[in-house]
Amino acid sequence: MKSDIARKLDGYDALMGEIAAARKYGSDFTPLRGRLQDAVARLHPHRVALRVSRVIDETPSTRTLRLVPAAGNLPPFQTGQYITLFFDLGGVRTARPYSISSAPSQTAFWEITVRRVAEGLVSNHLLDLGPGALLESSGPAGTFVFNPVIHPPQLVCIAGGSGITPFMSMIRETVQRDLPRRITLLYGNRRLDDVIFHAELNELARSAVQFDYIPVVEDPPGNYPGRRGLIDAPLIREACGTLDDKVFFVCGPQGLYDHVLPQLEAMAVPRRRLRCEIYGAPANVWEQPGWPAEVDRHARFTVTLPGGRHVEAPAAVPLIRSLEKSGWAIPSLCRSGTCSLCRLKLLSGRIFQPPGVPVRSSDRRFGYIHACVSYPLSDLEILL
Amino acid sequence: MADYEAIVIGAGNGGLTAAATLAQHGVRTLLLERHNVPGGCATSFCRGRFEFEVALHQLSGIGTEEKPGPLRLLLARLGVLDRLELVPMDDLYRVVIPEVIDITLKPDRDATVAALQAHFPAHKDGIAEWFDLLWGLFGEVIGAFYFKDPQVTREKYPLFHRYALQTSAAEMDRCLKDPVLKTVASAYWTYMGLPPSRLALTDMAALYFAYSEFLPYHLRGGSQALSNALAQSVLDAGGDIRFNCGVRRILVDDEGVAGVVTEAGDTIAARQVVSNVSKVATYVDLIEADRVPLAVLDELRQARIGPSAFTVYLGLDAEAADLGMTASTTFIVGDTDPDRIYARMFQREIGPRDGMLLTCYNAIDPGFSPPGTCQAALVTLKYGESWRDVPPRDYADEKYRIAADMLSAAERVFPGLRGRVEEMEIATPLTHQRYLGHPQGAIYGFDHHVKDSPLFVANRPHIRGLYGAGGWYGSGGFQPTLESGVAAARAVLRHLNRSEAR
Ligand SMILES: Cc1cc2nc3c(=O)[nH]c(=O)nc-3n(C[C@H](O)[C@H](O)[C@H](O)COP(=O)(O)OP(=O)(O)OC[C@H]3O[C@@H](n4cnc5c(N)ncnc54)[C@H](O)[C@@H]3O)c2cc1C
Numbered sequence: 021m022k023s024d025i026a027r028k029l030d031g032y033d034a035l036m037g038e039i040a041a042a043r044k045y046g047s048d049f050t051p052l053r054g055r056l057q058d059a060v061a062r063l064h065p066h067r068v069a070l071r072v073s074r075v076i077d078e079t080p081s082t083r084t085l086r087l088v089p090a091a092g093n094l095p096p097f098q099t100g101q102y103i104t105l106f107f108d109l110g111g112v113r114t115a116r117p118y119s120i121s122s123a124p125s126q127t128a129f130w131e132i133t134v135r136r137v138a139e140g141l142v143s144n145h146l147l148d149l150g151p152g153a154l155l156e157s158s159g160p161a162g163t164f165v166f167n168p169v170i171h172p173p174q175l176v177c178i179a180g181g182s183g184i185t186p187f188m189s190m191i192r193e194t195v196q197r198d199l200p201r202r203i204t205l206l207y208g209n210r211r212l213d214d215v216i217f218h219a220e221l222n223e224l225a226r227s228a229v230q231f232d233y234i235p236v237v238e239d240p241p242g243n244y245p246g247r248r249g250l251i252d253a254p255l256i257r258e259a260c261g262t263l264d265d266k267v268f269f270v271c272g273p274q275g276l277y278d279h280v281l282p283q284l285e286a287m288a289v290p291r292r293r294l295r296c297e298i299y300g301a302p303a304n305v306w307e308q309p310g311w312p313a314e315v316d317r318h319a320r321f322t323v324t325l326p327g328g329r330h331v332e333a334p335a336a337v338p339l340i341r342s343l344e345k346s347g348w349a350i351p352s353l354c355r356s357g358t359c360s361l362c363r364l365k366l367l368s369g370r371i372f373q374p375p376g377v378p379v380r381s382s383d384r385r386f387g388y389i390h391a392c393v394s395y396p397l398s399d400l401e402i403l404l
Numbered sequence: 405m406a407d408y409e410a411i412v413i414g415a416g417n418g419g420l421t422a423a424a425t426l427a428q429h430g431v432r433t434l435l436l437e438r439h440n441v442p443g444g445c446a447t448s449f450c451r452g453r454f455e456f457e458v459a460l461h462q463l464s465g466i467g468t469e470e471k472p473g474p475l476r477l478l479l480a481r482l483g484v485l486d487r488l489e490l491v492p493m494d495d496l497y498r499v500v501i502p503e504v505i506d507i508t509l510k511p512d513r514d515a516t517v518a519a520l521q522a523h524f525p526a527h528k529d530g531i532a533e534w535f536d537l538l539w540g541l542f543g544e545v546i547g548a549f550y551f552k553d554p555q556v557t558r559e560k561y562p563l564f565h566r567y568a569l570q571t572s573a574a575e576m577d578r579c580l581k582d583p584v585l586k587t588v589a590s591a592y593w594t595y596m597g598l599p600p601s602r603l604a605l606t607d608m609a610a611l612y613f614a615y616s617e618f619l620p621y622h623l624r625g626g627s628q629a630l631s632n633a634l635a636q637s638v639l640d641a642g643g644d645i646r647f648n649c650g651v652r653r654i655l656v657d658d659e660g661v662a663g664v665v666t667e668a669g670d671t672i673a674a675r676q677v678v679s680n681v682s683k684v685a686t687y688v689d690l691i692e693a694d695r696v697p698l699a700v701l702d703e704l705r706q707a708r709i710g711p712s713a714f715t716v717y718l719g720l721d722a723e724a725a726d727l728g729m730t731a732s733t734t735f736i737v738g739d740t741d742p743d744r745i746y747a748r749m750f751q752r753e754i755g756p757r758d759g760m761l762l763t764c765y766n767a768i769d770p771g772f773s774p775p776g777t778c779q780a781a782l783v784t785l786k787y788g789e790s791w792r793d794v795p796p797r798d799y800a801d802e803k804y805r806i807a808a809d810m811l812s813a814a815e816r817v818f819p820g821l822r823g824r825v826e827e828m829e830i831a832t833p834l835t836h837q838r839y840l841g842h843p844q845g846a847i848y849g850f851d852h853h854v855k856d857s858p859l860f861v862a863n864r865p866h867i868r869g870l871y872g873a874g875g876w877y878g879s880g881g882f883q884p885t886l887e888s889g890v891a892a893a894r895a896v897l898r899h900l901n902r903s904e905a906r
Pocket residue numbers: 102116117118119120132133134135136137138139140141142143144162182185186297298299300303336337338341354355356
């Protein structure tokens with residue numbers, strides 16, 4: 021019917037000519053079969069196949085794994101970004117994020133630097149790998165990056181423990197490529213032999229004008245000449261001079277944030293000049309503000325899944341771990357509540373999500389939760 | 405035995421309304437989405453303390469309770485209206501040509517005409533004539549197509565017969581003359597992606613009619629709230645949804661569509677499939693080449709992939725008013741020649757002569773971000789080609805460089821903007837391609853030239869049981885894509901002989 025109408029419209033014949041010409045000379049998409057997504061895949065491959073090419077001992081508890089592509093090229097990344105490694109460990113399919121510690125201009129390999137975590141499932145597995153081992157990762161991800169559009173080129177980096185890794189990438193890139201930036205690193209550790217990259221950082225600070233290194237050791241040997249104690253406001257002030265022209269980056273264990281962030285706030289550093297890396301699910305979740313006192317942290321609940329299957333889930337363990345432990349594969353990336361990849365729908369029951377987890381407002385309204393930072397407070401029913 | 409009666413691939417606007425309509429009519433329906441959230445373009449993402457709206461600037465077709473627009477009625481039929489908080493915008497838009505004009509129009513035809521006449525007294529009559537033409541023409545389109553008049557004759561529909569196949573520029577030049585006036589009165593062309601010299605006059609009329617008569621709207625919680633509400637109505641009606649579940653093959657046998665194969669390798673059988681995936685990917689990637697009808701390839705050949713966008717999402721640590729964001733929608737236009745602006749849509753660079761749109765949601769919804777902050781999206785249209793060949797290792801630097809240029813251009817209207825940015829995310833055509841799967845990241849589907857109108861390219865199944873929904877099978881934009889999903893579902897229902905009553 022519509023074509024009958026069209027025939028009577030002014031300009032119909034001319035337009036039919038236009039259509040005929042377009043069909044004759046127009047675009048042919050068929051040669052693009054299978055290649056429509058090439059440009060995206062070069063930047064953001066879904067999965068990257070990697071091979072361990074070298075293992076470097078850093079400290080008694082830490083090793084660096086050098087990873088080369090098992091095939092093709094590595095996608096680009098920005099300093100401060102992480103990759104997530106995927107594992108199938110005895111039927112438990114899980115994933116862990118690791119910041120890339122090598123510089124992005126090094127395109128032949130990525131390095132990750134892993135600290136052994138007592139009782140940790142994955143770190144212990146990773147640290148026992150030797151050259152030749154195969155791994156699978158996500159593409160690089162994360163927003164703990166320097167943004168030249170809005171950040172001043174003077175960076176104050178505050179690291180604790182294995183939180184040094186993203187900064188190592190930033191520092192190496194800045195020095196190797198002689199970027200117009202200044203970096204001051206305040207790096208806190210419990211003991212002197214915990215300090216990762218200590219020699220390299222000292223050497224970089226000596227040779228590069230852009231970089232200052234201030235290690236701070238809480239419990240050093242008696243004759244240690246450097247700074248002792250914790251990173252605090254007076255030290256930050258002394259290291260920075262003026263605050264207004266600096267951007268602050270913080271990465272480390274939860275204790276570092278608890279200690280340092282209030283001090284930065286007291287120094288009136290605005291949030292637009294402060295970036296904090298995510299750091300996984302909180303360790304002792306029952307100590308978080310808002311944890312309901314009536315729920316025993318040793319309690320165990322039952323999660324009902326589609327199809328009526330059940331999974332046991334302890335209160336103090338992120339839901340995603342309990343699901344994984346029972347053989348379910350849940351997509352995940354950041355494992356810290358921020359990327360929403362592990363989003364699932366709660367049909368009934370109560371969970372605890374620590375304050376500040378960025379869940380979309382309408383997701384909250386419709387009962388979606390981020391399973392990597394959700395803790396059961398009752399029996400649950402969920403939709404995957 | 406089929407696993408489902410119908411499978412919908414993609415949970416963009418079109419896929420969501422298709423799945424909701426099917427499920428509500430008792431069709432055993434499965435909705436498959438590659439991403440982990442519903443919505444496609446109609447989504448949001450969190451950065452720091454902000455939740456960024458990806459796509460929705462102004463929702464059209466809603467109207468008021470007393471004078472409901474077509475989209476309000478559609479959402480009510482789908483049972484999602486009660487789950488949404490609709491916020492009408494008090495401005496149509498503000499247009500700024502730096503150092504030339506700064507004017508804000510109201511979503512009311514008479515007020516718009518009066519404001520323009522006050523500013524451009526020399527063109528008083530032409531302004532009235534232009535708006536008469538737009539309203540007259542679109543009134544005829546409504547009569548002929550929305551109310552499905554069986555006799556669309558020249559006598560009853562003279563404007564339609566005369567102008568249906570014309571572009572906008574000739575009449576606009578005749579009525580409005582002054583380039584500044586034309587720029588102000590046609591700023592919405594960017595919502596369709598073609599400048600007046602290429603944009604069908606009926607499309608121009610549709611834009612101004614729809615936003616003026618039914619008001620532009622904002623959704624509290626952003627477009628994700630709509631997508632989540634639609635997904636919920638799929639579930640409520642007994643439909644199934646699988647996220648993180650892309651489709652890599654649509655199976656076709658001698659009887660037509662037979663099912664789909666997911667990226668994880670599962671085969672799911674169904675005789676009805678609605679694809680919300682781009683028409684290009686659907687027929688070039690998802691279906692075996694020897695099953696693709698030549699007629700589709702002809703249609704694809706006549707089409708040109710439309711523009712994508714370059715967007716800077718801004719979380720700002722200042723109130724909207726303090727940044728001069730008085731209107732929710734501000735067009736910043738650096739050139740009164742839309743053809744030159746259009747030509748620059750093929751280049752990667754962004755500069756002071758480009759056109760761009762800044763939407764500040766807090767201007768009408770103060771709670772859209774935390775107290776003391778506001779959120780804005782700065783967007784300009786760009787064809788995807790210019791980004792395709794950026795070397796991967798330069799990609800991030802290129803994003804920052806161009807975002808900085810874009811902010812500088814916007815700072816002519818909003819001074820000090822850059823100094824208040826707390827969170828920023830940059831989306832290029834490749835970003836849109838990554839999250840939507842659409843070739844070249846096109847956000848409105850194909851270019852919508854007159855020759856591509858549904859009068860000539862009908863959205864009909866080329867393969868038995870395969871239907872299209874979304875911007876690639878009609879018009880882009882929220883209202884058209886939401887409508888297209890319902891239309892696709894109705895075609896499935898007719899095929900299955902299900903009653904459409906509800
Ligand atoms: C963005 C990002 C970047 C990171 N970068 C690095 C890096 O560069 N280097 C690095 O070493 N690490 C990094 N991590 C941490 C890393 O991802 C892992 O969390 C770490 O290696 C520990 O993993 P695991 O499997 O060994 O320990 P897990 O098994 O995950 O255990 C971690 C902790 O949880 C406790 N725990 C284990 N099981 C349970 C349970 N059932 N209930 C309660 N508590 C439990 C353990 O005792 C341990 O203290 C990063 C994390 C993030 C989010």
